[in-house]
Amino acid sequence: MIGFLFFISFLLHITALIAIYQLVKQNKAAKQTNMDEIIGLFETYLAEIKEENRLLETKLGDNDTMESKEEKKQAEAPVAPVEKGSNKLNDFFVPEVEDSLETSLQARVLKLHDQGVSHEEIASRLNCGKTEAALIIKLHAETNNNA
Numbered sequence: 001m002i003g004f005l006f007f008i009s010f011l012l013h014i015t016a017l018i019a020i021y022q023l024v025k026q027n028k029a030a031k032q033t034n035m036d037e038i039i040g041l042f043e044t045y046l047a048e049i050k051e052e053n054r055l056l057e058t059k060l061g062d063n064d065t066m067e068s069k070e071e072k073k074q075a076e077a078p079v080a081p082v083e084k085g086s087n088k089l090n091d092f093f094v095p096e097v098e099d100s101l102e103t104s105l106q107a108r109v110l111k112l113h114d115q116g117v118s119h120e121e122i123a124s125r126l127n128c129g130k131t132e133a134a135l136i137i138k139l140h141a142e143t144n145n146n147a
Contacts, residue, residue: 109128
């Protein structure tokens with residue numbers, strides 16, 4: 001009886017090993033098929049990109065020749081003298097814009113704290129919460145201690 005159970009167990013093990021081998025083989029075939037598809041897609045994309053680059057180069061080459069022709073025409077054309085009262089030169093200049101510098105809330109809180117102002121006073125002057133001002137000061141103190 002024990003021999004019969006060993007024989008059945010042996011057959012079941014052999015069947016399981018064959019099934020596992022077949023699954024591994026199918027998995028490898030599927031991976032190879034996926035890799036072939038991916039490689040094919042990349043080759044297609046690469047060909048499309050090369051074609052777009054070639055078209056762009058030809059288009060840019062045409063533009064360069066057109067621009068060089070226009071530049072030659074402009075160089076050959078006589079230059080009109082600028083009148084003294086003319087504002088044509090001012091059209092090319094951009095008016096100056098004043099830059100403004102605004103300090104952050106954190107910098108303002110720390111500046112007031114360095115001046116010896118209390119947390120409550122800082123919060124009321126800067127329109128922020130007392131906890132926020134205290135937290136900014138505490139974090140700054142911790143960063144300075146760690147540095």
